Amino acid sequence: MTAPLPRAISHLDGPEPQPGRPAGPLIGPCRSCGSATLYPVLDLGAMPLANAVLTEAGLGRPEPRHPLEVLFCPGCALVQIGTTVAPEDLFSHYAYFSSYATTAVECAESLAVSVIQRRGLGPGSLAMEVASNDGYLLRHYVAQGVPVLGIDPAANVVVAAEAAGVRTICGFFGPELAEELRASGRMADVLHANNVLAHVPDVNGFASAIGRVLVDRGDLALEQASMQGIKAWARRHPEQLNDLLNSNPSYVFFRELPAGLNGPLGALGVPLTAGRSIAIDPRHVPLGAPVFVATTWPNSPKPLNRLMLAQDTGGAIRGAVRADFFWGYGDAAGREAGRMKQALRMWVLLPHGYPVPGGVAHQ
Numbered sequence: 363m364t365a366p367l368p369r370a371i372s373h374l375d376g377p378e379p380q381p382g383r384p385a386g387p388l389i390g391p392c393r394s395c396g397s398a399t400l401y402p403v404l405d406l407g408a409m410p411l412a413n414a415v416l417t418e419a420g421l422g423r424p425e426p427r428h429p430l431e432v433l434f435c436p437g438c439a440l441v442q443i444g445t446t447v448a449p450e451d452l453f454s455h456y457a458y459f460s461s462y463a464t465t466a467v468e469c470a471e472s473l474a475v476s477v478i479q480r481r482g483l484g485p486g487s488l489a490m491e492v493a494s495n496d497g498y499l500l501r502h503y504v505a506q507g508v509p510v511l512g513i514d515p516a517a518n519v520v521v522a523a524e525a526a527g528v529r530t531i532c533g534f535f536g537p538e539l540a541e542e543l544r545a546s547g548r549m550a551d552v553l554h555a556n557n558v559l560a561h562v563p564d565v566n567g568f569a570s571a572i573g574r575v576l577v578d579r580g581d582l583a584l585e586q587a588s589m590q591g592i593k594a595w596a597r598r599h600p601e602q603l604n605d606l607l608n609s610n611p612s613y614v615f616f617r618e619l620p621a622g623l624n625g626p627l628g629a630l631g632v633p634l635t636a637g638r639s640i641a642i643d644p645r646h647v648p649l650g651a652p653v654f655v656a657t658t659w660p661n662s663p664k665p666l667n668r669l670m671l672a673q674d675t676g677g678a679i680r681g682a683v684r685a686d687f688f689w690g691y692g693d694a695a696g697r698e699a700g701r702m703k704q705a706l707r708m709w710v711l712l713p714h715g716y717p718v719p720g721g722v723a724h725q
């Protein structure tokens with residue numbers, strides 16, 4: 363990689379538009395929450411693909427390049443790249459074999475052994491890994507007599523995994539494959555997904571697919587990543603930063619909230635209130651607007667007419683008349699949320715003369 367070092371790394375602290383760009387937000391939508399507003403934090407121009415190692419014969423030919431711009435979503439804090447390269451182009455042949463790193467293999471072994479012991483896994487269980495590479499992790503389950511299923515899109519690493527005794531499907535994990543696995547009874551007691559979420563263009567589809575293949579009370583082991591951790595890593599490895607950004611469509615960040623908040627923070631930045639907050643499509647309903655909602659209680663004809671507040675957004679919430687109801691915490695709230703899927707009418711209350719987003723008729 364020959365691009366200049368990304369001085370703009372400090373801009374990851376906040377959504378400052380870069381000089382030379384038109385001021386103001388860019389067009390979304392965000393890969394996670396669907397927000398239409400994304401801010402550029404780093405533009406590396408057109409870059410060749412990471413790990414697309416050239417052969418000698420290819421050295422004189424032009425290399426395919428793709429725009430590489432990092433965007434920040436103020437709605438959900440997801441940092442993501444603006445252009446998605448077809449996963450088939452990125453991952454069908456993978457130059458990196460996870461078992462090259464002996465420390466990673468040792469770490470994988472101790473993880474597998476501890477999960478097997480903790481969950482009492484045996485010949486009747488199934489350990490699954492998404493992006494299982496050459497079986498560096500699952501082989502340790504095999505050694506302990508636990509059946510495994512790896513999933514990886516790169517044919518060359520799948521060959522290596524199979525040779526190591528790790529049964530592996532060559533394909534992309536998503537809702538479709540998850541449905542297939544579920545239908546054929548291949549449900550995971552533990553599902554590993556290390557260093558994969560950041561490579562996934564459809565974050566929400568991936569997350570829902572995980573739910574489809576996990577047995578009840580199954581374990582999910584996702585990699586840990588934080589903005590601080592990635593920034594610290596980037597400072598230690600500036601020469602590898604471009605590779606990282608080039609290969610990862612998105613990062614998901616989790617943050618610890620201060621104690622004493624009454625609810626999770628929505629896209630508006632205020633705590634959500636059970637039974638009073640809704641998530642809407644911000645292309646049609648302004649965040650913060652009061653919305654009168656007319657619907658019914660879940661699975662019931664009992665009317666539910668209520669003034670609510672548009673305080674959050676969501677990836678699946680698309681369209682002018684669409685809202686997700688925040689039920690709060692706990693089992694009872696979970697039951698209501700799980701059952702709620704009915705028609706509604708919405709009246710968005712706006713100050714007189716306020717421009718109506720999305721071109722919906724002003725009434």
Ligand SMILES: [Zn+2]
Pocket residue numbers: 392393394395396397435436437438439440
């Ligand atoms: Zn977002």
